[in-house]
Amino acid sequence: MARRLLVYLDGDCVGKVRWRSIAEFSASSGSHTLHVRMDWCWSPPLRFDLRKGEIVELTVTIPASLYQQMAGVFFTPGRFFDLKRGEPDQLNI
Numbered sequence: 001m002a003r004r005l006l007v008y009l010d011g012d013c014v015g016k017v018r019w020r021s022i023a024e025f026s027a028s029s030g031s032h033t034l035h036v037r038m039d040w041c042w043s044p045p046l047r048f049d050l051r052k053g054e055i056v057e058l059t060v061t062i063p064a065s066l067y068q069q070m071a072g073v074f075f076t077p078g079r080f081f082d083l084k085r086g087e088p089d090q091l092n093i
Helices: 066-075
Strands: 004-009 012-018 030-038 046-050 058-061 082-085
Touching: 030 082, 046 082
Parallel strands: none
Antiparallel strands: 004 012, 004 030, 030 046, 058 082
């Protein structure tokens, strides 16, 4: 994927990240919501709590098969990207 994902923290775009790359964004301690978006496809929002000095690692994936990707683009664009906490697989935010 050559295009960049837009990263939204608490509803505000905080930056862009290339696919299969790592980006760092700062946030204050407290409760936050994060999602990513590319064109008309986006991830469901991920809610997380952040303590002072804590680093949260998030991973974004897309459907594995081309069929699932095409179906997702047309039928479930709001769930096309999957955003999770944990170890990197495809992309770290």
